[in-house]
Amino acid sequence: MKPEKPASWRxxxxxxxxxxxxxxxxxxxxxxxxxxISSITVVMLDSSKVWHEAYGPLFLKLExxxxxxxxxxYILRLICIKKPWRYVFSFLGLIDLLAIIPGYLSLFFxxxxxxxxxxxxxxxxxxxxxxxxHFLSEMQFLGVAIKGSLRKIxxxxxxxxxxxxxxxxxMYLVENGKNGFTSIPDSIxxxxxxxxxxxxxxxxxxxxxxxxxxxIIMLMGYAxxxxxxGIITTEMALTMRKKEQLHQACTSCxxxxxxxxxxxxxxxxxxx
Numbered sequence: 001m002k003p004e005k006p007a008s009w010r011x012x013x014x015x016x017x018x019x020x021x022x023x024x025x026x027x028x029x030x031x032x033x034x035x036x037i038s039s040i041t042v043v044m045l046d047s048s049k050v051w052h053e054a055y056g057p058l059f060l061k062l063e064x065x066x067x068x069x070x071x072x073x074y075i076l077r078l079i080c081i082k083k084p085w086r087y088v089f090s091f092l093g094l095i096d097l098l099a100i101i102p103g104y105l106s107l108f109f110x111x112x113x114x115x116x117x118x119x120x121x122x123x124x125x126x127x128x129x130x131x132x133x134h135f136l137s138e139m140q141f142l143g144v145a146i147k148g149s150l151r152k153i154x155x156x157x158x159x160x161x162x163x164x165x166x167x168x169x170x171m172y173l174v175e176n177g178k179n180g181f182t183s184i185p186d187s188i189x190x191x192x193x194x195x196x197x198x199x200x201x202x203x204x205x206x207x208x209x210x211x212x213x214x215x216i217i218m219l220m221g222y223a224x225x226x227x228x229x230g231i232i233t234t235e236m237a238l239t240m241r242k243k244e245q246l247h248q249a250c251t252s253c254x255x256x257x258x259x260x261x262x263x264x265x266x267x268x269x270x271x272x
Contacts, residue, residue, distance in 0.1 A: 011251070013080040017073075018254055032073070036099075036122050039066040043119075067103030070119075074100060077254065086253035086268055093254075095121045145235040152231050160224060164191040167217055171205065174213060179206045195221040 019025040039062075045051045046059040074096050078084040087093040099119040168188030175181040180203035181190065190203045194217045205214050252270035264271055 010080045013076060014251055017077055017080060018251075032122075035066060035069060036119050039063070039070075040120050042066070063103065067100055070096070070100045081250075081254045082252040082270070083268060086255070090253070090255055142236070145232050148238070149228075149231045149235040153228055156227055156231070160195070163220075164188055164195055167191045167195070167213065171210060171213060174210045175205055175207060179210075180204065191217060194218060195224060197221045197225065 015022055016024045016028050042059050042062045046056070046063070052059070077087060077093075077096065081087055088097070095118075099122055102118065165188055168191040169184055171190065172181050172184050172187040175187075177183075181187045186203065193200055193203075194214060197218070205211050250265040250268060250270050250272065252265060253268040255265070255267045262272060
């Protein structure tokens with residue numbers, strides 16, 4: 001019985017593109033990182049007026065060359081997996097898509113080529129390429145902690161929003177619509193800047209009562225900053241799981257992060 005050439009071809013392509021454990025896969029990923037860094041460098045240099053006037057046409061050709069290469073790479077990633085739509089809507093899949101869209105948008109919208117710096121997000125692949133699994137684990141733990149604390153942080157932000165509206169309104173009344181507090185929205189802006197301890201200084205109270213209220217807001221700001229940090233830290237402690245992960249991409253959806261003893265993909269159920 002003859003082997004199925006298309007299947008073996010797709011499997012070989014999958015090993016090169018998605019697997020970094022093989023020499024060919026690592027060489028592909030390192031070459032891809034070099035292209036990404038080169039592309040970002042070209043975009044940044046092209047944003048400089050001096051460099052643009054001297055090498056503008058060359059930069060344009062290079063940018064389109066990188067865009068075409070990344071487009072071909074994206075298509076190949078879709079071809080060599082069984083369920084392409086799972087990759088399209090995955091985190092790295094969306095990043096890869098964002099890396100090529102600005103190039104084509106520049107045909108219709110002037111200046112959108114500057115968005116090509118979004119390709120810098122693709123440098124996250126460096127953790128997978130060099131098998132820095134502890135970094136990947138920490139990123140996963142942080143993501144789980146943020147997701148778990150999202151509801152608490154949302155409630156906290158609602159409380160802070162209510163607080164700045166109230167304090168901004170109070171400052172508008174205390175300063176009697178003067179000294180920069182000419183409206184409640186301007187006063188709320190000042191309250192946000194003050195409570196976050198930014199303090200631009202473009203608006204400041206003059207009256208004694210206004211300074212007293214401002215002092216209270218400043219002290220509250222230091223306490224408020226610590227709350228989200230404490231919430232996320234607590235969630236990280238609760239979600240911390242020390243599990244070794246299998247450094248292998250699923251042939252169906254292309255996702256990683258499986259347990260070391262896993263036989264099936266935990267995202268789509270495909271056999272590993």
